[in-house]
Amino acid sequence: MNNKKRDTRWLASVALMMAVVILLANTPFGMIQLPVIKATTVHIPVILGAILLGPLAGAVLGATFGICSMISNTMVPTLLSFAFSPFMSMTGIPGMFKALWVSVGCRILIGVAAGWLWILFKKVKLNVLAALPIVGFIGSMVNTVFVMGSIYLLFASQYAEAKNVAIDAVWGLIMVTVTASGIPEAIVAAVLVAVIGKVMLRFTSHS
Template sequence: MDYLYNQGVILHCILLIKNSSKEEKKLNKRKKDTRWLASVALMMAVVILLANTPLGMIQLPVIKATTVHIPVILGAILLGPLAGCILGATFGVCSLISNTMAPTLLSFAFSPFLSMTGIPGALKAVWVSVGCRIMIGLVAGWLWILLKKVKLNPVIALPITGFVGALTNTAFVMGSIYKLFINEYAQVKEVAIDAVWGLIMATVTASGIPEAIVAAILVAIIGKVLINIVKIA
């Protein structure tokens, strides 16, 4: 009887330890999820701030380079592709609202409310303004994961991710405008359709490349600091 009693006590203790371990894992997961959500919310606030203030633009010798995609890329690096997609969508919604409230010559390609071709044009505009910006976080997040798997030094991996992430923004936005709005683009620019490709490539060269270089530098500098902070935390 004493033997059975002792065995029962041991079994009970084992079950208590297992249950305690499970509860601890659940608690740690909740803490991690809460911390992730708080971090994403903080990065979203940064995106919104940059998108609605002059801080989102850097004056270069020829053009102004946007920096709104920088927190999207950094969020994708620090918090993963899902966070990058959420931040990219935030960037896209800010762009959509901005082009609706303060329209420019090409706002029809970014705001569904300014569509020149009805519902099809509106859906295309949502893709350009929001969908293309989601791709920034998706590409940057998975590229960072790939570079980590091949154990590339962060000093090299960070600027590469920043450069590619920024070019993703330019390539998807301008490429989508060319594919989806070529006729409307030619109309507002008052050029022949054959000339649109040249204008698109001029924009990519004059704006996209400088923005990618700025992104590479800023992501390398800021990313290194933030990665160290995350490690300490």
């Protein structure tokens, strides 16, 4: 009976976090305006869910994030939507599977990486105040590095065409994005995961 109650509570908690992901993905709250770029916050509940509920929950939440991204890029396409929506594929069925990997697969990795990293830090007894921002930072960078790296490896020619640059320039553009967008997003994630995570861990430890 205790296991059944625990499973029900886990499912309810995952569903609640999924609702937060969907809310952020579909409202302006999912973006924070920085001096140069807009930083996404949608991956933050994915990381927090992985910390509180484990890697499996993190994977489910990451998939939710990815599906929201796929739907958004399908309904409101941009220059790079071909890399995030299988319905915007420029290279047929292979392109569809590649887009699924970028939009959903890479986002699943956020939750898996954050969940297992948190488990590792707990085993080595790293201080919570140190562990939370590290998991937040790395979880965010997993998103940026895997998404942009996959675009480079799978869509380099299409990316060059969309950006109207030579294919030799794609690597430089990818690195600019990782540096100018990915690092500020990771810093924001580190701060928010540390602040929110500390409160949520305290709350769950007494519940």
